[in-house]
Amino acid sequence: MTSRPPKEAYTDAVWFRNETNTLFANAWIFVGTVHDFQQTGDYRTATCGNALLSIVRDEDGNLNALHNVCRHRGAELLEGSTGNCGKTIVCPYHRWTYAHDGSLRGVPNKVECFPDLDRSGYGLHPASVGVFRDLVFVNPEADADFESWIAPLQGKHWPHDLTAADVKEAIPLAYDLKCDWKVFVENALDGYHLAYLHENTLGGPLPGLNEWEPVGDHMIWHATEEGVRHRLPMKVREEAGNSGTIESASKTGYGGVYFLFPTTIIVPTPYGISISALHPTAAGRCRMTVRHWVGPRQSKDERKHIPGFDKSTGIISSDNWKTHPLETGDFQTEDVWICEKIQRGLESPAYTHGPLSNGVGAEDAIRWFHGTLDKHVT
Numbered sequence: 001m002t003s004r005p006p007k008e009a010y011t012d013a014v015w016f017r018n019e020t021n022t023l024f025a026n027a028w029i030f031v032g033t034v035h036d037f038q039q040t041g042d043y044r045t046a047t048c049g050n051a052l053l054s055i056v057r058d059e060d061g062n063l064n065a066l067h068n069v070c071r072h073r074g075a076e077l078l079e080g081s082t083g084n085c086g087k088t089i090v091c092p093y094h095r096w097t098y099a100h101d102g103s104l105r106g107v108p109n110k111v112e113c114f115p116d117l118d119r120s121g122y123g124l125h126p127a128s129v130g131v132f133r134d135l136v137f138v139n140p141e142a143d144a145d146f147e148s149w150i151a152p153l154q155g156k157h158w159p160h161d162l163t164a165a166d167v168k169e170a171i172p173l174a175y176d177l178k179c180d181w182k183v184f185v186e187n188a189l190d191g192y193h194l195a196y197l198h199e200n201t202l203g204g205p206l207p208g209l210n211e212w213e214p215v216g217d218h219m220i221w222h223a224t225e226e227g228v229r230h231r232l233p234m235k236v237r238e239e240a241g242n243s244g245t246i247e248s249a250s251k252t253g254y255g256g257v258y259f260l261f262p263t264t265i266i267v268p269t270p271y272g273i274s275i276s277a278l279h280p281t282a283a284g285r286c287r288m289t290v291r292h293w294v295g296p297r298q299s300k301d302e303r304k305h306i307p308g309f310d311k312s313t314g315i316i317s318s319d320n321w322k323t324h325p326l327e328t329g330d331f332q333t334e335d336v337w338i339c340e341k342i343q344r345g346l347e348s349p350a351y352t353h354g355p356l357s358n359g360v361g362a363e364d365a366i367r368w369f370h371g372t373l374d375k376h377v378t
């Protein structure tokens with residue numbers, strides 16, 4: 001069975017470029033939810049590999065996936081992660097103007113400057129969009145196959161309903177991570193560490209009391225019934241009250257964590273749901289955005305309680321930690337801490353891969369992840 005790629009895969013710029021040009025040239029990445037696109041002109045942007053992408057809602061309610069790059073001299077068009085562009089997409093450089101479907105509508109001083117230009121040849125390059133259970137994904141390829149990617153998840157129990165009356169979206173989080181995106185994925189898939197690194201936060205379950213189920217390129221994590229009882233500290237379980245505890249959730253059969261290959265991690269909890277999206281930025285570095293929906297008793301802005309949050313930039317970073325991660329009571333901080341330690345270890349000259357566990361529910365999902373990665377990085 002496939003094990004991990006060589007350590008250069010986590011540290012080397014050439015490997016990173018190869019991953020960018022193969023896997024991320026045709027990958028489905030999370031860009032938002034259908035509820036982000038209420039009005040004509042609402043947009044969200046994303047990068048996938050080097051591709052600058054946007055999803056724009058047109059007046060018929062269609063979501064158009066476009067490369068967010070002007071066809072004149074290449075200026076990036078829509079700015080920020082979200083906004084409304086109005087009736088058209090206008091390039092700030094020379095004001096070439098595009099409709100919401102990307103077709104080129106206006107070229108200033110066309111008669112003087114571009115008398116022979118055929119506008120129909122200069123629409124924005126199309127990308128692809130796919131929607132699954134209100135979640136919107138984008139892919140840089142014009143004719144990417146969403147159905148094949150998502151089909152294995154059809155019919156699976158699913159944990160969230162973002163439109164439920166008692167669910168509200170909190171302010172998103174942005175993490176600057178000094179680790180390769182694959183290190184963070186491996187940690188998310190690691191069932192071996194839950195009882196040890198997270199002894200004082202999640203507190204388990206032990207390997208063998210949880211399992212990952214491969215579902216196409218994706219994976220769904222389940223705690224066994226016994227594992228569920230051990231998974232969360234009593235305080236958290238009490239706080240969940242009647243709003244759908246993880247115990248009752250597990251009886252309905254849905255999983256605990258959903259990993260959508262390659263960079264989306266969906267985590268339902270007794271008190272809400274979070275959707276994390278990893279964005280590789282360089283070999284050994286990535287960013288993670290986390291959107292989360294919380295119950296009525298939770299605050300919409302938890303950022304000031306998150307270790308490492310910097311008000312002036314809005315970024316969460318280990319550079320700003322004031323307390324040791326193991327003393328924060330925040331399991332995400334524990335994960336960031338260990339991932340950055342792993343990355344430093346990978347970059348150390350003495351490092352060679354040690355063995356992955358053969359135990360069920362321990363590190364088997366890491367092998368499956370790399371088996372899938374092997375198919376996509378060529």
Ligand code: FES
Nearest residue numbers: 070072073091094
């Ligand atoms: S680069 Fe966009 S109009 Fe010139």
Ligand SMILES: [Fe+2]
Nearest residue numbers: 187193198335
């Ligand atoms: Fe963890």
